[in-house]
Amino acid sequence: xxxxxxxxxxxxxxxxxxxxxxxxxxxxxxxxxxxxxxxxxxxxxxxxxxxxxxxxxxxxxxxxxxxxxxxxxxxxxxxxxxxxxxxxxxxxxxxxxxxxxxxxxxxxxxxxxxxxxxxxxxxxxxxxxxxxxxxxxxxxxxxxxxxxxxxxxxxxxxxxxxxxxxxxxxxxxxxxxxxxxxxxxxxxxxxxxxxxxxxxxxxxxxxxxxxxxxxxxxxxxxxxxxxxxxxxxxxxxxxxxxxxxxxxxxxxxxxxxxxxxxxxxxxxxxxxxxxxxxxxxxxxxxxxxxxxxxxx
Numbered sequence: 001x002x003x004x005x006x007x008x009x010x011x012x013x014x015x016x017x018x019x020x021x022x023x024x025x026x027x028x029x030x031x032x033x034x035x036x037x038x039x040x041x042x043x044x045x046x047x048x049x050x051x052x053x054x055x056x057x058x059x060x061x062x063x064x065x066x067x068x069x070x071x072x073x074x075x076x077x078x079x080x081x082x083x084x085x086x087x088x089x090x091x092x093x094x095x096x097x098x099x100x101x102x103x104x105x106x107x108x109x110x111x112x113x114x115x116x117x118x119x120x121x122x123x124x125x126x127x128x129x130x131x132x133x134x135x136x137x138x139x140x141x142x143x144x145x146x147x148x149x150x151x152x153x154x155x156x157x158x159x160x161x162x163x164x165x166x167x168x169x170x171x172x173x174x175x176x177x178x179x180x181x182x183x184x185x186x187x188x189x190x191x192x193x194x195x196x197x198x199x200x201x202x203x204x205x206x207x208x209x210x211x212x213x214x215x216x217x218x219x220x221x222x223x224x225x226x227x228x229x230x231x232x233x234x235x236x237x238x239x240x241x242x243x244x245x246x247x248x249x250x251x252x253x254x255x256x257x258x259x260x261x262x263x264x265x266x267x268x269x270x271x272x273x274x275x276x277x278x279x280x281x282x283x284x285x286x287x288x289x290x291x292x293x294x295x296x
Contacts, residue, residue, distance in 0.1 A: 012059065014139055015149060018132040019055045022048055022153070025128040032121035036114040039106050040166050040182040041121055043099040044159040047092075047186065048125075051152040054088035081240050082204045085147075089198035092152065092190050099187035106180035113179050119167035125160035129153050147200075151193045159186040207237040210244045213273060218246065221272055225264045227256035229285055236275075247279040258282050 026048040033041035132153045139146040159182075166182035169175050209215055213236045222231045230251035238244050246269055252261050262280060269275040 014135045015055060015059055015146065018135055018149060018153065019052065019059065021128050021132050022051045022055065022156075025125055026052055029121060029125060032117060036118040036121070037111050038113055038118045038163070038167075038179055039102060039111075040159075040163040040179045040186065041118055043102070043183040043186050044122075044125060044156060044163055046095050046099065047152070047156055047159055047190065049095075051149070051156060054084075054091060054152055055149050060084075079205070079240060082201050085197060085201040086205070088149075088152070089194050089201065092155075092194040093198075096187040096190040096194070099183050099190075103180040103184040103187065106183070107177055110176035110180065113167075113170050113176055115167045115171035118179075119164060119171065122160050122163035122167055126157060126164065129157035129160055133157060147197060151197060155186070155190050155193065158189050162186055162189075204238045204240070209236050210238045213244055213246075213275070218269070218273060221268050222248065222250065222265065225261065225268060227253050227261040227264070229253045233281075239277075243277065244273075244275050245277050245279075246273075246275050247281075249281045249283060251285050252282050254284065 026045055029041050029045035029048060032038070033045055133150070136146060136150040136153060139150070162182040162185045166178040169178040203211075215234065215236055218236065219231055219234055222228060222234075228250055231248050232251075233247070233249040235248070236244060236246045250261070250265065252258060261282060265280050266278055269278045
């Protein structure tokens with residue numbers, strides 16, 4: 001793992017910029033929500049608060065992940081980034097549930113809303129979120145943590161758009177229920193994206209086969225290498241975003257140069273599957289019977 005830089009760590013500067021933008025506008029939305037009596041603004045502010053907490057946690061995780069491996073943690077602290085993604089998802093689910101409950105309450109008892117200031121604050125929120133999305137667009141494809149931050153900001157942008165529409169409806173028609181309806185839409189928008197983030201993060205923690213790695217193709221490529229007779233105990237998993245790992249027991253043919261086979265195996269995984277960290281146990285065919293019948 002020496003010299004490896006996590007995918008999220010490569011975009012730390014962009015994440016910091018988003019943290020500053022989101023933290024600054026969070027204050028504006030809270031004040032605006034309280035002054036205008038808008039639940040939609042407060043809901044969006046609550047979502048922004050989880051963004052601030054989540055992005056702060058992600059930055060902390062990236063810092064921990066940069067620590068070198070030790071005797072106690074031979075893979076270092078890379079998994080902290082994945083844990084941060086799980087915590088972000090859980091927080092987002094909590095916010096969504098709260099917003100939906102409060103929206104239902106306000107639908108039954110709509111409050112007086114100041115639509116003009118509400119519109120101004122929501123439009124400012126859209127602008128701030130649009131800038132943050134541009135900063136995170138490329139990074140979100142490379143890291144679960146960055147994807148979590150991107151999805152949170154995207155949810156904020158959609159939420160701000162919903163608030164803008166609600167403010168226009170209230171200002172033009174006086175239909176005050178538009179505010180809790182917009183709030184409910186914000187809550188509903190959070191759920192599916194958050195579920196996908198949580199599912200992907202849990203897959204990593206359970207050491208599932210990476211989605212971009214076809215294990216049958218890996219097996220086929222290994223068997224095609226000169227000097228390889230068979231392969232078993234083939235496993236692939238993810239340490240953190242951008243770092244996939246493969247291990248396998250490889251049966252080599254008699255009178256084969258083991259060092260040459262090992263070089264070809266590593267070159268195959270590196271060039272064909274973009275897997276830089278692989279571990280192979282080379283063995284002869286008579287070794288297989290000693291390992292029992294439980295191999296894959």
